[in-house]
Amino acid sequence: MTKDTNAHAADTPDLSRRGALRCMAFGGAGTLFMLSGGVLAPMDLAAAATPAGKKAHTGVPLFVQISDTHIGFNKEANPDVQGTLKETIGLVNAMPVKPGLILHTGDITHLSKAAEFDTAEQILKGLRVTELHTTPGEHDVTDGVGEEYFKRFGKASKNKGWYSFDHQGVHFVGLNNVMQFKPGGLGAFGAEQLAWLEADLKGRSASTPIVAFGHMPMWTVYEPWGWGTGDAEQALSYLKRFGSVTVLNGHIHQIVQKVEGHITFHTARGTAYPLPAPGVGDAPGPLKVPADQLPHMLGFTSVSEVRHPQGRTVSITDTTLPPRHA
Amino acid sequence: MIADTPRRSAPLQASLAAALALLCGGAALTIAACSPNTAQAQAGSVTIPIKNFAYMPMTVTVAAGSTVTWKNLDGEPHTVTSTDGLFRSGALDQDESFSFKFTKPGVYKYICSIHPKMRAEIVVK
Ligand SMILES: [Cu+2]
Numbered sequence: 001m002t003k004d005t006n007a008h009a010a011d012t013p014d015l016s017r018r019g020a021l022r023c024m025a026f027g028g029a030g031t032l033f034m035l036s037g038g039v040l041a042p043m044d045l046a047a048a049a050t051p052a053g054k055k056a057h058t059g060v061p062l063f064v065q066i067s068d069t070h071i072g073f074n075k076e077a078n079p080d081v082q083g084t085l086k087e088t089i090g091l092v093n094a095m096p097v098k099p100g101l102i103l104h105t106g107d108i109t110h111l112s113k114a115a116e117f118d119t120a121e122q123i124l125k126g127l128r129v130t131e132l133h134t135t136p137g138e139h140d141v142t143d144g145v146g147e148e149y150f151k152r153f154g155k156a157s158k159n160k161g162w163y164s165f166d167h168q169g170v171h172f173v174g175l176n177n178v179m180q181f182k183p184g185g186l187g188a189f190g191a192e193q194l195a196w197l198e199a200d201l202k203g204r205s206a207s208t209p210i211v212a213f214g215h216m217p218m219w220t221v222y223e224p225w226g227w228g229t230g231d232a233e234q235a236l237s238y239l240k241r242f243g244s245v246t247v248l249n250g251h252i253h254q255i256v257q258k259v260e261g262h263i264t265f266h267t268a269r270g271t272a273y274p275l276p277a278p279g280v281g282d283a284p285g286p287l288k289v290p291a292d293q294l295p296h297m298l299g300f301t302s303v304s305e306v307r308h309p310q311g312r313t314v315s316i317t318d319t320t321l322p323p324r325h326a
Numbered sequence: 327m328i329a330d331t332p333r334r335s336a337p338l339q340a341s342l343a344a345a346l347a348l349l350c351g352g353a354a355l356t357i358a359a360c361s362p363n364t365a366q367a368q369a370g371s372v373t374i375p376i377k378n379f380a381y382m383p384m385t386v387t388v389a390a391g392s393t394v395t396w397k398n399l400d401g402e403p404h405t406v407t408s409t410d411g412l413f414r415s416g417a418l419d420q421d422e423s424f425s426f427k428f429t430k431p432g433v434y435k436y437i438c439s440i441h442p443k444m445r446a447e448i449v450v451k
Contacts, residue, residue: 111417142417181442283379
């Protein structure tokens with residue numbers, strides 16, 4: 001969605017054209033998922049674009065994901081990250097049906113400074129959503145222990161950064177893949193977290209929809225830039241048996257999606273600044289784009305659920321900020 | 327963990343070597359502060375620029391007692407984080423620096439804790 005992005009943007013079906021094109025390059029764009037008897041069957045986008053399919057998006061938003069707010073960033077790629085976060089919050093608050101909770105998938109701040117966290121917390125209080133759940137990004141824990149992050153957001157996870165909870169019959173798993181880095185490696189969960197995950201999922205019915213969220217991609221999007229998680233395979237081995245698994249992350253500031261069996265992987269845009277497409281340019285540094293293009297590269301992700309005669313549908317919608325008029 | 331003020335002696339050759347390393351585009355060069363006879367190496371100071379998501383160069387050799395300063399030239403923050411916990415810069419924004427004085431011989435590996443693909447080492451003789 002580009003021009004018509006507005007207060008109702010979150011209801012517009014499917015990805016923006018830019019997002020959709022990018023996703024197609026990685027396969028599996030804007031797919032709707034029919035959840036029927038615990039088994040997910042991907043539905044072709046064209047088939048979904050029927051009146052029934054459109055109706056799907058008037059369904060109940062399960063939750064909203066925002067990511068990579070990078071409060072403290074002040075370079076030319078976006079000199080006003082506070083403003084774009086506030087704009088994003090305005091869009092979320094304007095959703096006709098309020099989502100029950102919001103996930104922030106990390107890089108709340110740019111340099112893990114106390115003042116940045118204070119500002120971020122203050123702005124995030126503007127969200128008219130009951131529950132805020134977070135996972136840390138590597139920019140939030142540059143002191144090595146995440147003192148400022150955990151002081152504010154550590155309670156739910158007992159200062160570990162990983163924890164789980166249930167919401168409307170969906171089991172949510174927050175994961176931390178930014179504090180176990182190996183030299184030269186990708187993101188990592190580490191043995192302790194993997195053991196916890198295995199135990200957390202054990203004994204749950206395979207028909208329970210699972211949402212796993214963390215900062216770095218839980219599949220290798222682009223190895224030379226470290227866009228992946230080295231021990232993700234083991235985590236996924238615990239998730240595979242479930243009929244509906246949605247794996248969400250941020251970190252790469254752009255939308256990439258793929259589907260593998262019953263698992264849908266989706267990366268969200270950030271609210272701060274875009275990053276280059278994988279491998280384009282020297283390094284994954286902030287991407288300066290013309291001012292009128294920036295809003296289309298920032299935004300949030302919403303996940304809704306509707307009940308059809310055929311079953312339950314879970315859909316992922318990406319919304320960008322509205323265009324700016326000079 | 328900011329090191330003592332470096333001594334004024336002998337940093338010149340190291341600086342020249344660092345400049346040469348820059349010209350050579352970040353190949354793994356060794357910067358010796360002094361003569362090949364490292365036993366007689368004198369402590370000095372060396373600056374390692376961080377540019378285009380790389381420590382330049384990736385291997386730097388200094389004499390014990392030397393102070394190494396890293397300066398981030400990228401618009402993206404980086405850190406200098408020793409893999410054994412000896413030193414840790416925290417996030418260095420553009421043009422920010424971090425210094426550490428190496429007193430004991432050894433090989434000190436470090437990474438950027440924001441971009442762990444970035445790795446390098448200081449060899450102290
Ligand atoms: Cu870095």
